Amino acid sequence: MLSLLFTICxxxxxxxxxxxxxxxxxGIMKLLCTVIFFPVILIGxxxxxxxxxxxxxxxxxxIIALAASHS
Incomplete structure (x- = not known):
């Protein structure tokens, strides 16, 4: 019985x-895309x-960043 309870937990x-x-x-991927990938793609x-x-x-x-910062 304890084994079953342990397995479920x-x-x-x-x-x-x-x-x-x-x-x-x-969350980490969103941060990487926003801070690193998007600017590098634009510069490229x-x-x-x-x-x-x-x-x-x-x-x-x-515009999206401005709208997101005000909400």
Missing amino acids: MIWFVGKLFAFGLKASW MVLGGLMYIAFPLLIVGG
């Missing part, structure tokens, strides 16, 4: 840790001659 505990890990990794587009695409993306990103 262990499955619950591992499930909670798995969910926490997914939430943490999603400008250096590659795609200024007409990079500038509107920069404006849209700025």
Whole structure:
């Protein structure tokens, strides 16, 4: 009986840790994309001659950042 109770609690505990890990990794990935990947992609587009695409993306990103900071 104790073995069954231990097994159920262990499955619950591992499930909670798995969910926490997914939430943490999603937060880290959002941070990386916002701070590192997006600016590097925009700089690469400008250096590659795609200024007409990079500038509107920069404006849209700025508007979204401005709207997110006020809410």
